Amino acid sequence: METIHKSGRKPTPVPIRAGAGLKPQHYQSVIEDQPDIGWFEIHPENYMGRGGPPLRYLEKIRQDYPISLHSVGTSLGSHLPLDRQHLQQLKSLVDRFEPGLVSEHLSWSHGYEWYTHDLMPLVYTEESLQVMVEHIDQVQEHLQRQILIENPSSYLQFKASEMPEQVFYVEAAKRSGAGLLVDVNNVFVSCTNHGWNIDDYLSEIPISLVGEIHLSGHSVQQVEGRTLRIDDHGSPVCSEVWSLYQQFISQFGLAPTLIEWDSNIPEFPQLLEEVSAAQCLIDGVAETEVRNVVTG
Amino acid sequence: MSLLAELQRSFCDALRTAEAPDGALLEMLQDDDLALQRFQVYRNNFIVLNGDALADMFPVVKRLVGAEAFRVLATAYVRQHPPRDRTLLLYGDLFADFLQAIPELSELPYLSDVARLEFAWTAAYHAADALPLQPDQLQNLSEEAFAGLQLRLHPSLQLLASDFPIHRIWSLNQSDDQDELISLDEGACRLIVVRPDNEVQVRVVAEGEFEFVKRLLASATIGEAFEVASQMDPQFELGQFFSRHLFDGTFCAM
Numbered sequence: 001m002e003t004i005h006k007s008g009r010k011p012t013p014v015p016i017r018a019g020a021g022l023k024p025q026h027y028q029s030v031i032e033d034q035p036d037i038g039w040f041e042i043h044p045e046n047y048m049g050r051g052g053p054p055l056r057y058l059e060k061i062r063q064d065y066p067i068s069l070h071s072v073g074t075s076l077g078s079h080l081p082l083d084r085q086h087l088q089q090l091k092s093l094v095d096r097f098e099p100g101l102v103s104e105h106l107s108w109s110h111g112y113e114w115y116t117h118d119l120m121p122l123v124y125t126e127e128s129l130q131v132m133v134e135h136i137d138q139v140q141e142h143l144q145r146q147i148l149i150e151n152p153s154s155y156l157q158f159k160a161s162e163m164p165e166q167v168f169y170v171e172a173a174k175r176s177g178a179g180l181l182v183d184v185n186n187v188f189v190s191c192t193n194h195g196w197n198i199d200d201y202l203s204e205i206p207i208s209l210v211g212e213i214h215l216s217g218h219s220v221q222q223v224e225g226r227t228l229r230i231d232d233h234g235s236p237v238c239s240e241v242w243s244l245y246q247q248f249i250s251q252f253g254l255a256p257t258l259i260e261w262d263s264n265i266p267e268f269p270q271l272l273e274e275v276s277a278a279q280c281l282i283d284g285v286a287e288t289e290v291r292n293v294v295t296g
Numbered sequence: 297m298s299l300l301a302e303l304q305r306s307f308c309d310a311l312r313t314a315e316a317p318d319g320a321l322l323e324m325l326q327d328d329d330l331a332l333q334r335f336q337v338y339r340n341n342f343i344v345l346n347g348d349a350l351a352d353m354f355p356v357v358k359r360l361v362g363a364e365a366f367r368v369l370a371t372a373y374v375r376q377h378p379p380r381d382r383t384l385l386l387y388g389d390l391f392a393d394f395l396q397a398i399p400e401l402s403e404l405p406y407l408s409d410v411a412r413l414e415f416a417w418t419a420a421y422h423a424a425d426a427l428p429l430q431p432d433q434l435q436n437l438s439e440e441a442f443a444g445l446q447l448r449l450h451p452s453l454q455l456l457a458s459d460f461p462i463h464r465i466w467s468l469n470q471s472d473d474q475d476e477l478i479s480l481d482e483g484a485c486r487l488i489v490v491r492p493d494n495e496v497q498v499r500v501v502a503e504g505e506f507e508f509v510k511r512l513l514a515s516a517t518i519g520e521a522f523e524v525a526s527q528m529d530p531q532f533e534l535g536q537f538f539s540r541h542l543f544d545g546t547f548c549a550m
Contacts, residue, residue, distance in 0.1 A: 045383040049422030050451070053494050073382040079301035086382045111308035114378040117349075118341045120307060128300050156334035157326040160299060193334075223333045230337060263348075 012066035014039045014100030014212070014256045016286075018278035019068070020271055021260045027057040029268040034064060037275055039100065041068040041258050044093045058097065068101035068212070068258070069093060070181075073115070076135040076149075077108035077122045087142045094143050101212055101256070103148040103181045104139065106132070106169055121154045124161040124168040129175075136176035148181040148211045149173055153189040153218070153231035165190065166204035179211035182255075184245045185237065189218050189229040198244065207252040215245055215278060216260035234263035236274060245278070249285045257282060310335065311342045312375050346374045349384040354391060354414045356469045360407060369395070385422050388415060406460035406480070413466050413498070416454045416489040420496045423452035426548035428492060433550055434542075443519030447512055447547045452491040455510055459484050463500050492545020504532020 017038025022030070029035070040061060047054055061067070073086055094102060107119035122128050140147055151169050163171075173180050182205060191198045217235030221228045237245075237259070245257075259274045297305075303324060310317035317335055325331040347370035351358055358366040373394050379387050392411035401407055426448075434442070456462075461482035468474045486506040488499045501509075504525045511521035525532050541547070 046385065048383045049385050051425035052422045052452075052491065054422070056494065079298060079304055083382060089382075108304060111304035114308075114380055115382060116308070116311060116342050117379055117384055118338065118345050120304070120338060123300065123303055125299065127298060131300060155337040156331065158303065158324055159326055160303075160324065223330060226330060228330075228334070228337065230341075 012098070012100055014066045014068050016254045016256055016282065018275045018282060019256060019258045020275050021070075021258060021262065022058075022061065022067075023261070023265050024054065024057075025265050026268045026271070027061070030065075031057070031060055033268075035268075035272055037065065037272070038279075039066040039068060039256065041070050041101075041260075044069045044071050044090055045073045047093055048089045062097050066100045067097060068103065068256070069097070069099045070150075070258075071102070071104045072117075072119070073109065074104050074135070074139060075108045075110035075115070076104050076139070077106065077120075077128060077132055078110040078135075079108075079131065080110050082135055082138055083110075087139065090139075091143055094145070101148060102143060102145060103150055103212065104136075105150045105152060106172065107152050119152055121152065121156060121158070122168075123158040124163050124165060126162060129168060129172060132172045133175045136172065136178050140177065146177060146179055146211075148179040150181040150183050150214065151186050151190075153183070153186040153193075153229075155193055155228060155230070157194060164196070164201075164204075166201045170204050170206065170209070173209050180205065180209045181212040181214060182210055182248070183214035183216075184248055185214065185216045185218055185241050186231060188241050188244055189231050192227070192229055202248065202252075205252070210252065210255050213245070213248070213255045213257040214260055215241060215257060215274075216262075232263055233260045236270075237277075242277070242281075246281050246285075249281065250288075254282055254285055254289075307338075311339050312378060314375065343371050343374055346379060346384070346387065347371055349387045350374070350391060353388045353418055354411055356414055356466050357391075357395070357407060357411050359469050359472065360404060360410065360465075361401075369398075386415075386419060391415065406458065406462055406465060409456070409458035409460055409462045410466055412458075413456055413462055413487065413489070416456055417496050417498065420452040420454060420489050420491040423450075423491060426450050428545040429543055429547040429549055431543055443522075444517050446515055446517055448550060449509065449513055450490055450492055450546060450548050452489075452496075453509070453513070453546065454489045455506060455513070456487040456489060457484070457506065458487075461485055463487055463498065466498070488546075490546055502529060502531065504529030505537055508532065508534075508537065 015038045019039035019041060020037055022040040022042050047058060071090060074082060105119050106122065108122060109116045109120060149172060187198060187201055191201055215237045216233045217237055218229050218231045221230055257278050259271065259278060261271055306318055306321045310321050322331055347367060350370045350373060351366065373391055377390050392408040392415060395401055395411055396408035460480055461478060463485050464478050464482060468476055468478060486501050486503065488501050488509060490497055507528050508521050508525035511524050522534050
């Protein structure tokens with residue numbers, strides 16, 4: 001017999017399928033149409049009110065889908081200590097909704113007594129690495145579970161950095177026991193913004209640590225005759241990122257894959273199309289793997 | 297100070313200001329002739345992301361001043377009052393006061409009260425849930441015991457009084473396509489904002505009802521609150537008020 005928790009729910013792992021970021025604009029469609037989507041991801045900070053409809057919608061949707069909590073407010077890379085109250089709120093949501101995955105960013109948003117609410121870039125030094133690892137430890141200890149860390153999209157680099165981003169990223173996970181959430185769009189955006197070699201970046205990533213993949217759209221700006229790519233989650237995934245994703249899952253293997261769409265939010269069917277496109281690529285690779293096993 | 301702390305503080309200083317970033321910060325960035333523009337991406341994202349949160353919170357204020365003016369106001373607000381909370385759910389708690397202090401907006405004297413109403417709406421939306429008061433909890437009470445009760449109001453409930461017809465302004469500006477004129481001569485209004493269950497309600501109420509609920513919120517008994525309310529507003533009918541609201545979720549279980 002399967003274990004049923006006291007919430008009446010089975011602890012549900014996030015499947016190796018395509019999922020979508022859950023937006024309030026789509027609550028009704030999801031509840032009424034029960035689309036064939038593997039899972040949904042939420043930002044826990046949007047569910048940290050004392051009560052109200054968002055938590056009720058999430059309860060309802062959680063009955064039918066596995067979910068993942070993708071936090072944006074922990075500020076793991078900050079020189080300031082973590083906020084115990086925020087950690088406690090995060091823990092309450094983890095206990096209540098039993099997510100299959102919990103993740104945060106290789107970033108910071110807390111520099112003074114106020115919050116940027118946008119993900120700020122880290123200087124890649126041994127000092128920052130120790131801060132990251134200590135904070136990841138504290139979160140994992142508090143939540144009593146592993147978390148995944150997402151690579152950032154970045155627009156600038158610090159002179160004082162002592163190692164490439166991918167080395168810092170993987171090292172933070174290895175030292176803390178965290179997993180990796182590889183945002184393929186962010187890899188593309190950062191590599192093209194800084195002239196880094198994408199293959200070099202990806203070759204650092206141990207597939208055994210990858211627990212989730214993110215895909216999203218970005219915008220392109222011309223600045224003084226040069227191209228800067230801005231990660232705004234406001235458009236369909238571009239063709240270069242689709243190719244990179246296909247290359248990544250073919251070479252490294254599959255992981256639950258999320259379509260993020262957080263600004264200029266489309267009608268639900270358009271989001272579904274993106275999810276289906278990711279699902280097709282996952283199915284294609286899965287089929288090849290099965291064939292290889294059979295003929296191998 | 298550690299390098300990480302120093303860098304994060306100068307980064308934050310530069311995010312908040314409209315001035316060119318400090319030379320010391322730019323000095324810390326790898327320079328490919330685009331260092332400043334690269335930094336501007338972060339500053340722009342900081343302003344836009346938090347400004348968008350204000351636009352979501354105050355759609356009617358945005359409609360009343362226009363999108364461009366709202367963007368200017370939001371940018372100034374984000375710089376002056378950056379988010380103090382880990383979530384953006386209730387970002388903008390000082391926006392009404394901020395608007396009120398801007399001389400250029402004095403031609404829209406109702407604007408800050410409209411902002412207060414929009415903030416109250418969202419605060420009610422995210423407020424704690426509570427079970428409604430049930431008839432069986434008041435059974436077999438003598439009239440005297442009933443008058444001595446201290447009722448608990450729903451945690452989402454807020455009172456709002458304005459010298460201007462802000463309820464009409466707010467409700468007619470829920471969509472872009474209204475062109476009805478509202479006369480400020482319509483005068484003051486008193487509102488109760490509450491979310492008994494899933495839907496936020498904005499109720500226009502008379503002076504007596506407003507005062508009655510205000511007293512209850514300050515822990516007065518039913519009898520005490522009624523005495524004050526009926527003195528201020530002889531039209532106030534306690535029976536009529538209770539028949540509508542005693543068990544509709546305005547009050548919560550004892």
